[in-house]
Amino acid sequence: MNLAQRSIRLCLYSTSAQVSRTKWDLMSAVCLERKPVLSGELNEIERKFSRMLADIELENSHKSDHEVRYETETLQAELLKSKSLDLDIEQTLQQTAQDFEDAAVDEYNKFVFESRITEADKANDLQNLERKLDRHLLLLVQQKQWDQKIWALPQGLQKDGETMLQTAERVLREKCGDDLTVQFYGNAPCGVYKYKYPKMFVSREEEGPVGAKVFFFKAQYIAGYVDHNKLKLQEFKWLGREELMSSLSQEYYRNISQFLIDEE
Structure with a gap:
């Protein structure tokens, strides 16, 4: 190792030592x-995908109690029209599945969703x-x-x-x-x-x-x-x-x- 190389190495060593003591x-x-x-709000692609998943879930799902009751009462109504079925008066006075569905739809239509924009947003x-x-x-x-x-x-x-x-x-x-x-x-x-x-x-x-x-x-x-x-x-x-x-x-x-x- 010549003198120049030794000088460079000594300089580098002293510099690194100085940095380490900083x-x-x-x-x-x-x-x-x-x-x-x-x-977050869904974009158009996300909304389409969400609707597709909902349709798939509906197709693969079993009937709910409400749907079974609705079909049963629809069949009973058809039999009553043809006078093939006798029902008690108490049964006819009960709320039907259709009445319940109409009431639920009416309540849903009156429901107002809360805005995502709060008073703090408006006032910034x-x-x-x-x-x-x-x-x-x-x-x-x-x-x-x-x-x-x-x-x-x-x-x-x-x-x-x-x-x-x-x-x-x-x-x-x-x-x-x-x-x-x-x-x-x-x-x-x-x-x-x-x-x-x-x-x-x-x-x-x-x-x-x-x-x-x-x-x-x-x-x-x-x-x-x-x-x-x-x-x-x-x-x-x-x-x-x-x-x-x-x-x-x-x-x-x-x-x-x-x-x-x-x-x-």
Whole structure:
């Protein structure tokens, strides 16, 4: 090995050693989702397929008690017309299957289906969970980062002795209060996002962290609400997939979109 090769290897070794000693802040972020409450509206192909399955099920199904009763009473009515059958007066006064069917059809025609568009949809209330009931909603909170406010998932620094999951659970309580009931999906993070701090905020004299590594944990909303009045949280909103890009940075959105289920 000549002198030039030794110099290059020494340079590479010193560079890798310097990188390995670089400090990073460790953070946990919670990707809290509210699952759809309603099934999505069917498109034309899905409606045709649904009708086909219903027709197949009808053809292969056995007769219900109502259908058997209807056929029996129809036969009895024909026999009565031909005076081939005698019935008691009490039997003739009972509600027939046809009467029951007519009453059921009349009640169905009076029934009005509830609209999929809620009052929260009409008001575009981004803090209300009653909006977009057929879509996934993701919780974003407004947080201060250096000298500006940004929208991001609830996130915070890891404390000594905490696992990353414990940090995520604590951060969610601190940011959103104790009234939220959620379920975390396992102990392992579902993604990671790394970024460096601006040079103006990094101390040159101290060997402090040069950036942060954010570990994402997925959780499902069960019940409760975000208590932003009692805590220091200034703003929050529940957004659908198509609304995230307008609030998040491109790089941040690209990282979290990798573990979000595509709704289309």
